[in-house]
Amino acid sequence: MADVEEIISSELAQVLQKAPNIEGVTLEAAVRNIVRATIRLTGLRTITTCMQFPAQYPQEPIVIELKSKTLPEKVCDKITKICEEESKKWLGQRQVMLMINFVKEFLIENPLCVCSEELLSVKKKLLTSDDTVILKQATSKVVYRITQEQYFMQFVLVxxxxxxxxxVKVELEEHNFPEILKVNFISQAIEIARKCVQPPIKKKPKDPPFEPQPSVLPVVKFLVESIKKFPVMCCPLCKERVFPQNPLEPVTDKRKRMEKLYCGHLFHFGCLYKYVKTPPFTGKICPDCGNAIYHDKFKLSPQLMEARWAHKQARQRELDEVVDFLE
Structure with a gap:
């Protein structure tokens, strides 16, 4: 027993000497009953190690418990199990400093642990068997490839x-979506991420103080739902699918070309043109959501459109009268 106490006493002296010199490590206690050190890499990647010496130390692995106010409990439990397995390799050695260094290296090599619960939620709730996700811990990147029928989009979260x-940063790698939607998807995803960390410009009086929120889940949720939704979306007017079944199939008929309104719904150009350009010209709304129709290609006021339509009708009547006269 005396030998064990001497070993522990000697190791505690070593810990008191070395631990404070490790960058990012704060030694909070180093006594016979407990050794506690907090490892802080970033505000979120912060974890506290609590270690106790077993009766047969160092022939038994040191007892470790990990706590964190920022990392999810499941993440701490997972790291604890990894540490317990690792400590079995150190039997007969001084284990405290080995454990502190191991936990720090684990946090360095696994930066995605800060969003592990979000990533798990995405996998469970949003992805299908046709989708893939690759975690690149070394570069702190997550690669998603989302598929809907023959359409796909592969994007990276940094x-x-x-x-x-x-x-979180959003980078597009490859896709076979129409260019107009690609730009829309990525720009909206970036805006969603921005709103998670930046307070609104115009704050409402009753709004609580702004606090940054995790942005991985909201961004991926938007992108996955958009990629899944748009290829099978039907024109609200003719009820036919707007996307061609085959992404490689060119749309040669101008009337079948895709138009996206500000409300987010897709129309065939021909259907939308006819709908907007025929009376009544006021109160035009999207049949799917009830929002007012607005599009860059149709900026004329209802009064001007009505005047032009009336002029066109008058011209047509004149032509019809000429035809009747000649017959």
């Missing part, structure tokens, strides 16, 4: 070191 105080 999780910054200061996450979630800083927004």
């Amino acid at each position: 999780v910054p070191e200061e996450y979630p105080l800083k927004q």
Whole structure:
């Protein structure tokens, strides 16, 4: 027993000497009953290690418990199990400093642990068997390839070191969607991420103080739902699908070309043109959501459209009268 106490006493002296010199490590206690050190890489990647010496130390692995106010409990439990397995390799050695260094290295090598619950939620609730996800811990990236029938989009999320105080970055790798939707998807995803970390410009009086929110789940949720929804969306007017079944099939008929309104719904150009350009010209709404019809290609006021339509009808009547006269 005396030998064990001597070993522990000697190791505690070593810990008191070395631990404070490790960057990011704060030694909070180093006594016979407990050794406690907090490892802080970033605001979120912070974890506290609590270690106790077993009766047969160092022939038994040191007892470890991990706690964190920022990392999910499931993540702490997972890291604890990994540490317990690792400590079995150190039997007969001084284990405290080995454990502190191991936990720190684990946090460095696994930056995506800060958003692990979000990633798990995405996998369980949003992805199908046709979709793939690849975690690249070394570069703090997550690669998603989302598929809907013959359409797909592959995008990358880059999780910054200061996450979630800083927004996740969205990068597009490849896709076979129409260009107009590709731009729309990515720009909206970036805006969703921005709103998670930046307070609104105009704050309402009753709004609570702004706090940055994790942005991985909202961004991926928007992109996955959009990629799944749009290829099978039907024109609200003719009820036929707007996307061609085959992405490689060119749309040669101008009337069948895709138009996206500000409300987010897709129309065939021909259907939308006819709907907007025929009376009544006021109160035109999207049949799917009830929002007012607005599109860059149809900026004329209802009064001007009505005047032009009346002029066109008058011209047509004149032509019809000429035809009748000649007959």
